[in-house]
């Protein structure tokens with residue numbers, strides 16, 4: 001089932017309202033606890049369409065341009081509110097442009113997550129922002145947030161992360177191609193968490209029963225796996241994603257933290273603090289490089305694909321550091337910049353194929 | 367009286383006045399262009415400005431090792447650093463100088479070779495490129511002991527300063543200002559205040575002295591007064607004709623950015639204000655000919671082409687009488703309370719133009735247009751500055767619809783001339799001017 005009928009069915013069958021959410025980080029547990037369906041808007045891919053397509057300059061990333069066009073053309077009319085996390089300058093501006101100047105008439109919420117986690121003062125601020133957001137979400141949901149339900153939602157999302165981590169970490173023993181794996185993981189962007197969990201469990205049961213189509217393991221770091229043809233091409237050329245650091249995927253999988261929940265608000269803060277490094281949260285760059293090195297080492301990656309969205313400053317600023325880090329380890333790097341196109345250009349296909357070939361030749365396995 | 371005060375201020379300095387005088391001498395002996403300038407003769411205060419800024423940059427060359435040095439973003443609450451005796455360097459200011467001198471492409475090439483994207487803000491590329499190549503219009507910038515970054519202008523500065531911290535291996539203090547939709551909430555302001563106190567503690571360690579809170583109040587008073595004086599200078603352009611042009615404002619802005627909170631800055635603006643008021647009293651305008659149309663400029667200047675644009679417009683009687691960019695440094699005056707400098711700083715620096723929602727920006731531009739009697743606006747759509755530029759398409763439509771003023775969206779990059787097509791821009795500006803009839 002595709003998104004829109006699913007959202008409608010959630011409403012009719014379960015009485016669930018829906019909230020569209022812009023990338024990247026937000027406390028999904030709050031929405032789940034309030035019985036709100038989160039539906040993430042990563043673009044959507046393709047050229048922006050409709051009357052609002054020209055309202056944001058072409059030198060702004062496609063995620064934001066497309067999102068405005070999508071919202072303004074009624075693409076998200078089946079949801080009850082939209083949530084804009086404080087991801088970057090561009091989303092921050094979109095969060096005022098769409099509701100204030102036209103394009104979004106329903107409630108618009110913001111989540112100002114602090115930059116540079118781990119500093120003194122950050123935890124208190126985040127705690128207050130979370131509570132402020134919860135109050136606004138309560139209004140959208142039409143029900144109060146109960147602490148037990150929040151604790152249950154945290155447990156549910158911990159379990160989801162456990163399965164996602166298992167699938168990503170055990171990737172080499174999973175008989176799925178990359179487009180298949182990513183389609184599964186990305187359904188978590190709009191499925192009700194329990195439905196997503198059921199799919200994850202089923203996939204996890206297949207671990208150890210086969211492997212991916214390619215034989216050359218690579219690390220992918222970047223924003224969002226769009227277009228999916230990027231992964232098809234990689235697989236077709238004999239490579240597969242053995243380690244993931246996409247903002248949309250791996251950077252949102254929180255590992256650990258399975259203790260008892262005495263205070264759900266504290267548990268929520270702990271989950272935030274334990275999240276992997278991400279430039280959109282302005283986590284320490286050196287810590288991010290260590291994290292990427294560990295991912296590469298653990299997965300035996302023979303090369304690194306950096307897959308970013310054009311004009312995305314948070315991601316682009318880390319590219320030189322990624323180059324330095326892996327040049328020092330002798331791992332080849334391929335940098336791909338895209339604009340959420342539906343298709344890959346012939347030139348990009350050739351570059352991916354050449355890269356996979358190079359890695360295969362170097363490792364003698366492809 | 368103006369010259370006397372100028373001499374007084376200039377006499378207090380050594381290197382700056384000498385170099386400014388030299389520049390003056392050169393200027394007088396330079397052959398004049400055959401074409402007559404459409405602008406009134408330059409303001410006398412320009413010499414004092416040159417002396418002041420030259421002194422600042424000259425002293426900066428010898429600052430490291432002598433006094434603690436901080437590299438600071440333009441929106442950072444600088445008053446505690448000033449009070450602790452830091453010599454402050456504004457890489458954005460330096461980036462603007464690189465832009466004026468058209469050396470950004472060369473600096474950018476150097477940094478692009480290290481893997482940095484050409485799509486990053488050109489101030490960043492200029493600054494990092496300058497570090498890599500050693501090229502600088504300022505000769506050399508002193509090495510920082512501290513980096514001070516505030517995200518109230520953009521998130522870009524955070525990534526930029528983190529990069530600087532890695533290169534220099536010095537502490538980075540961050541003031542993360544939550545973006546303001548409407549008004550900031552008390553807990554958001556407390557967060558900023560907490561970070562300011564943290565920044566002060568780090569700065570104290572670097573400067574190896576305690577912050578004198580009474581002295582901080584005095585610095586805050588100077589900053590507030592400087593901001594107020596700058597606002598008064600800008601407001602003189604409400605007169606018809608405006609005594610100067612918006613382009614003049616871009617250059618006279620330097621002290622309030624780089625020397626905010628010092629008596630030297632305020633003395634300079636008193637001098638400038640006297641001269642501008644004198645011009646208003648005598649009916650002297652910034653343009654040589656008749657001021658037929660009055661324009662608002664939005665966004666950063668196109669540093670390498672400001673003169674080109676202003677000259678083209680001025681030759682047909684169009685003057686930029688106000689700019690959102692220069693006005694941003696006048697806004698602080700209303701919120702700084704010298705008796706409560708840290709808390710009021712948190713409030714003031716959180717509510718700057720670039721950290722506020724679009725209705726606030728629209729209200730500001732519309733207000734400026736009304737107060738200054740503008741009948742047109744040029745919105746610089748700046749490839750390098752997304753936070754300033756997103757929303758301009760709607761802003762343009764609203765200014766035209768709500769206020770009935772003519773508007774032009776002009777795409778460029780504030781620092782990198784590779785994004786500038788001179789002929790195309792001239793055509794667009796020409797068509798814009800013709801639309802006024």
Ligand code: SF4
Pocket residue numbers: 023061062063064087088089090091223280309311312313314315
């Ligand atoms: S792609 Fe980058 S710039 Fe665009 S919305 Fe995402 S984080 Fe912001």
Ligand code: SF4
Pocket residue numbers: 458487488489490519520521522523666750751752753754
């Ligand atoms: S020009 Fe814009 S993006 Fe660049 S530092 Fe200034 S505010 Fe930030």
